[in-house]
Amino acid sequence: MKAEIITIGDEILIGQIVDTNSAWLGSQLSLLGVQVVQITSVSDNAKAIIDALNLAKTRAQLILITGGLGPTKDDITKHTLAQYFESKLVTNPSVLEKLRDWFEKRGRVMSEMNAKQADLPHNCEILANELGTAQGMLWRSTEYWVLSMPGVPYEMKFIVNNGLIPLLKQEANLPVIVHQTIMTCGMVESQIAATIAPVEDALPQHIKLAYLPRPGIVRLRLSGKGTEREKLEAEIASYELQIRERLGHFVYGVNEEPLEAAIGKKLLAQTATLGTAESCTGGSIASAITRIPGSSAYFTGSIVSYANEVKIKQLDVSPATLENYGAVSEAVVLEMASGLKQHLGVDYALAVSGVAGPTGGTEEKPVGTVWIAVSGPKSTYAKSFNFGTERQLNIERASMMALYMLWKMLVSN
Amino acid sequence: MKAEIITIGDEILIGQIVDTNSAWLGSQLSLLGVQVVQITSVSDNAKAIIDALNLAKTRAQLILITGGLGPTKDDITKHTLAQYFESKLVTNPSVLEKLRDWFEKRGRVMSEMNAKQADLPHNCEILANELGTAQGMLWRSTEYWVLSMPGVPYEMKFIVNNGLIPLLKQEANLPVIVHQTIMTCGMVESQIAATIAPVEDALPQHIKLAYLPRPGIVRLRLSGKGTEREKLEAEIASYELQIRERLGHFVYGVNEEPLEAAIGKKLLAQTATLGTAESCTGGSIASAITRIPGSSAYFTGSIVSYANEVKIKQLDVSPATLENYGAVSEAVVLEMASGLKQHLGVDYALAVSGVAGPTGGTEEKPVGTVWIAVSGPKSTYAKSFNFGTERQLNIERASMMALYMLWKMLVSN
Numbered sequence: 118m119k120a121e122i123i124t125i126g127d128e129i130l131i132g133q134i135v136d137t138n139s140a141w142l143g144s145q146l147s148l149l150g151v152q153v154v155q156i157t158s159v160s161d162n163a164k165a166i167i168d169a170l171n172l173a174k175t176r177a178q179l180i181l182i183t184g185g186l187g188p189t190k191d192d193i194t195k196h197t198l199a200q201y202f203e204s205k206l207v208t209n210p211s212v213l214e215k216l217r218d219w220f221e222k223r224g225r226v227m228s229e230m231n232a233k234q235a236d237l238p239h240n241c242e243i244l245a246n247e248l249g250t251a252q253g254m255l256w257r258s259t260e261y262w263v264l265s266m267p268g269v270p271y272e273m274k275f276i277v278n279n280g281l282i283p284l285l286k287q288e289a290n291l292p293v294i295v296h297q298t299i300m301t302c303g304m305v306e307s308q309i310a311a312t313i314a315p316v317e318d319a320l321p322q323h324i325k326l327a328y329l330p331r332p333g334i335v336r337l338r339l340s341g342k343g344t345e346r347e348k349l350e351a352e353i354a355s356y357e358l359q360i361r362e363r364l365g366h367f368v369y370g371v372n373e374e375p376l377e378a379a380i381g382k383k384l385l386a387q388t389a390t391l392g393t394a395e396s397c398t399g400g401s402i403a404s405a406i407t408r409i410p411g412s413s414a415y416f417t418g419s420i421v422s423y424a425n426e427v428k429i430k431q432l433d434v435s436p437a438t439l440e441n442y443g444a445v446s447e448a449v450v451l452e453m454a455s456g457l458k459q460h461l462g463v464d465y466a467l468a469v470s471g472v473a474g475p476t477g478g479t480e481e482k483p484v485g486t487v488w489i490a491v492s493g494p495k496s497t498y499a500k501s502f503n504f505g506t507e508r509q510l511n512i513e514r515a516s517m518m519a520l521y522m523l524w525k526m527l528v529s530n
Numbered sequence: 531m532k533a534e535i536i537t538i539g540d541e542i543l544i545g546q547i548v549d550t551n552s553a554w555l556g557s558q559l560s561l562l563g564v565q566v567v568q569i570t571s572v573s574d575n576a577k578a579i580i581d582a583l584n585l586a587k588t589r590a591q592l593i594l595i596t597g598g599l600g601p602t603k604d605d606i607t608k609h610t611l612a613q614y615f616e617s618k619l620v621t622n623p624s625v626l627e628k629l630r631d632w633f634e635k636r637g638r639v640m641s642e643m644n645a646k647q648a649d650l651p652h653n654c655e656i657l658a659n660e661l662g663t664a665q666g667m668l669w670r671s672t673e674y675w676v677l678s679m680p681g682v683p684y685e686m687k688f689i690v691n692n693g694l695i696p697l698l699k700q701e702a703n704l705p706v707i708v709h710q711t712i713m714t715c716g717m718v719e720s721q722i723a724a725t726i727a728p729v730e731d732a733l734p735q736h737i738k739l740a741y742l743p744r745p746g747i748v749r750l751r752l753s754g755k756g757t758e759r760e761k762l763e764a765e766i767a768s769y770e771l772q773i774r775e776r777l778g779h780f781v782y783g784v785n786e787e788p789l790e791a792a793i794g795k796k797l798l799a800q801t802a803t804l805g806t807a808e809s810c811t812g813g814s815i816a817s818a819i820t821r822i823p824g825s826s827a828y829f830t831g832s833i834v835s836y837a838n839e840v841k842i843k844q845l846d847v848s849p850a851t852l853e854n855y856g857a858v859s860e861a862v863v864l865e866m867a868s869g870l871k872q873h874l875g876v877d878y879a880l881a882v883s884g885v886a887g888p889t890g891g892t893e894e895k896p897v898g899t900v901w902i903a904v905s906g907p908k909s910t911y912a913k914s915f916n917f918g919t920e921r922q923l924n925i926e927r928a929s930m931m932a933l934y935m936l937w938k939m940l941v942s943n
Contacts, residue, residue, distance in 0.1 A: 131560040141545060223918070401820070404925075416836050418836045509821060
């Protein structure tokens with residue numbers, strides 16, 4: 118099955134927003150064994166949309182359209198497609214009901230404009246959008262599927278994950294493809310490549326290994342193509358095992374699991390609690406940990422001690438230590454960690470203090486200097502790093518490194 | 531002048547990389563008054579490239595092609611275009627010389643493969659690439675320009691900034707174009723549309739208004755086309771003023787400024803300090819505020835009181851209040867705010883407590899229920915919201931709403 122993506126919106130053409138939807142759709146479709154042959158971005162304009170659609174039909178059987186829906190867009194896509202597929206717009210009562218609830222839940226009144234979102238083509242299938250007001254509209258024939266979705270990324274993803282993908286798996290005959298993504302932290306690409314070279318060299322033709330790096334993390338994706346799913350899954354599993362054996366604790370999970378989630382599982386298993394004392398990371402570690410559902414079972418809280426007085430008053434860091442060693446020092450992060458354990462009564466504490474930049478650097482402690490301490494029931498240690506000159510990158514890298522140091526301690530306990 | 535962008539590369543189609551080149555080109559061209567009518571991403575394949583090019587010529591006079599150059603791509607684009615424009619590949623001595631220097635400077639020997647980069651179509655203009663080995667190739671006729679560039683972003687940008695743009699300014703007669711982006715918070719798209727309808731309806735043909743929403747924020751972009759820059763800038767300014775008059779404090783800044791930065795400026799102007807007491811947002815407000823360089827001048831710190839004991843011990847929330855009203859209540863967020871002011875000695879305090887989900891909801895307080903308190907030198911108020919069922923969205927929306935409530939208080943003080 119071949120697919121094309123059509124994104125509608127002047128904001129993409131003038132570069133006000135980067136088209137991340139197409140990249141996400143491209144990756145999801147490849148995982149299903151559907152080949153994306155073209156991505157086309159056009160203006161909010163009926164002729165442009167129809168021309169793109171007609172051409173896409175000559176090359177693909179699955180055509181995904183995003184954007185051009187919603188009141189301020191004057192629903193250009195909906196009206197254009199309704200005309201194209203010779204359908205009337207009729208008010209869909211169940212959608213109208215949902216919309217009313219949607220606004221009620223948010224304590225808002227549904228405007229005339231909003232109500233129009235329930236007027237939908239009579240001859241399309243509705244793929245529900247539970248995160249917004251514009252629904253997915255799917256026209257299916259024996260030759261091709263055309264699906265129109267809103268451009269808001271999380272709404273589009275909801276429709277794809279809950280509407281399109283289940284339907285594709287059920288109705289389209291897709292090739293047997295098996296993927297397994299191994300999540301690693303604490304090692305860079307080249308180190309991993311050197312460590313698992315023998316496994317990689319031994320991979321058969323039909324199984325590929327891709328390195329997919331992210332700040333602080335490298336994902337290793339094994340992809341196999343075949344005819345018998347069970348046989349293929351067993352093959353992939355055996356290569357996964359070989360990679361795990363070589364990488365040890367640097368592997369923290371599989372299939373896009375965030376490091377914070379893996380840490381959460383370990384804490385639950387140890388019925389232990391966690392807190393963070395953050396200076397330069399400004400709460401971003403706590404915020405990463407609490408993104409995970411159920412984190413309240415092990416995360417107690419955080420003290421973001423941006424000002425020194427907070428380090429002193431809320432974390433018992435001694436003024437003398439701050440005076441003698443400076444806020445960005447081993448002594449201070451160690452006192453932050455022990456102070457946090459005292460005040461919050463947690464089993465594990467992370468403490469971070471650094472120079473995020475762009476200002477505040479010195480000869481001795483340039484921008485990017487970060488001290489991180491991790492303290493558990495059995496041990497405490499601190500380490501210094503330099504993450505470079507970019508403020509946002511420093512914060513991200515410091516957060517990821519702190520989480521990795523905690524992970525390392527959790528697996529060794 | 532109308533333009534089209536063609537990006538070549540399977541890595542874009544399978545979503546391994548996001549096509550940021552097109553967004554950058556789109557923004558640069560719009561600033562020049564060149565309208566991008568379509569962006570097309572195709573595979574590394576001669577037929578796909580030629581088809582895209584032929585169609586682009588029916589719609590645009592400027593066609594920018596990125597990617598598909600370089601040894602690993604087997605120079606698919608160069609060979610395809612050479613054939614398309616009936617040109618022979620001849621070794622360009624000055625380019626060859628440059629390449630030799632380029633590798634020498636980097637202490638590397640120029641391989642046969644690399645030397646091939648100096649074999650260029652005899653009938654195109656070379657737009658030099660001083661950051662890489664693949665040159666810009668420009669074919670100009672009276673009807674259209676076709677420029678092929680490498681896909682490496684900084685190389686592409688070098689060719690555009692140093693080769694294409696000067697040439698466009700000199701040879702193409704471009705219109706005068708002026709943009710102004712107004713940043714708003716606290717209102718959704720449809721509310722804004724209703725409020726500024728009279729202004730929008732009165733806009734002349736040559737001035738357009740675009741709504742560009744982001745979570746918690748809507749950007750309003752005024753774009754004008756004309757002949758005299760000063761006259762046009764004055765016109766845009768007057769419409770900006772009319773919009774500001776109608777939206778009042780809902781306008782917090784211009785040109786992509788983040789709300790946290792606008793808040794920072796107000797706090798600096800009032801020489802006031804800020805702290806946050808966060809439960810369900812888990813530190814994400816603090817982390818947003820501290821992303822802004824220089825935030826240490828006004829941000830004191832945060833107490834992330836995920837567990838009730840932290841609310842009690844670190845924020846003096848009374849156990850009775852928690853018992854009687856529950857952690858997600860007006861009484862609790864008010865006590866969190868006043869406790870934070872006590873402990874951190876800040877002038878402004880934000881306090882948030884809610885049910886982020888997916889679990890923890892009750893009949894009375896379903897998932898998405900969030901109480902937010904903002905407390906300043908002169909006043910304190912709290913408000914409840916329901917942000918829906920998605921955990922991550924609840925956290926983002928609660929954070930944005932808290933920042934908006936703070937902004938509202940700052941502008942009224």
